[in-house]
Amino acid sequence: MPVPPNERRPDHPLDSQFIDRWSPRAFSPAPVPRDVLNTLFEAARWAPSCFNEQPWLFLVATEKDDLVRFGDLLSTGNQVWATRAPVLAFLFARRVFSHTGRPNRTFMFDCGAAWMSLALQACKLGLFAHAMAGFKREELYGELGVSPDDYEAICAIAIGSYGDVALLPPDVAAREKPNDRRPISSFVVYGRMGQDAGTEAADSAS
């Protein structure tokens, strides 16, 4: 299936994987073999984390029954496209350090690094991974047997190859292309805030 043109234009040279990766909604139902999934999770595995805690936990659906259960836990807006994906996952994070039981301030941050690794590895294999913050948080823990005392549910992830955009609802299909970003000058400040008067970031802090 043809992938929409990627019209992203970086302002500075960078490795192409960072602009090649995006979050489509047109997924093909073609299965992703288990060995390929192993490679995606292997990439997530090597992400850095505070005290090497590795706070991530992925619950994964690849079989029909599980896909239905996982799909039912997505928000309605995500169900319209994500339930066609051959793989759905929920990413949870352990809230406390294993070795001390004390709160881990960076558990969400570290899981973001693991997620990015997975998404980039998917891209290297011609696949896409699309993370979703919209899911039924109240039902999720019980349905998936995860303790909300131990874990925080972060996002759902659809994984697969590109599919047929014509199968998306028209309003979803209309926004099916890689999105843009603010320039680095909007979020990089040299020195103190306000000192670096030339940047938009300094302005946006006021």
Added chain:
Amino acid sequence: MPVPPNERRPDHPLDSQFIDRWSPRAFSPAPVPRDVLNTLFEAARWAPSCFNEQPWLFLVATEKDDLVRFGDLLSTGNQVWATRAPVLAFLFARRVFSHTGRPNRTFMFDCGAAWMSLALQACKLGLFAHAMAGFKREELYGELGVSPDDYEAICAIAIGSYGDVALLPPDVAAREKPNDRRPISSFVVYGRMGQDAGTEAADSAS
């Protein structure tokens, strides 16, 4: 300067960047040119985020005065090695959505994706980026002119090329090598928790 041997052995094939990236403490003081830093932040720029909010803000020190100020804000344990790096940064995240002012549940997660992109891009250029959760949180906002109402300080980051491990304190030098990880079976569960009886992850949830 010679980099310690990377003895990481993946369990599943993956793109080598994920095991090549690690967090050294022996940094060279050799400056990182501004155009190289632009490339690192350009990689962070293209990370995905909820509603494309791009909640990240990097305050960066490359000049002597700023490096001293930033270094003073690190924890003592990090100061012993990180203050040799030619670039120090603090990563902050905006807590609310720009377009609604409502809390953004994934701001830390999205910043983790941006951080990972930066770290991988650094690796592609023969540089290293090492994130630190240990810093003087109480002093940080005032010293750097960032509003704690708007932003959450996530981590400090040292950036540079590899340096002389002999300049590290002996106890720090002793652990100067890429660290290992738990296997994916410890954090990947197919189906519900407990259903996938063969995995360590299911066990560790009890």
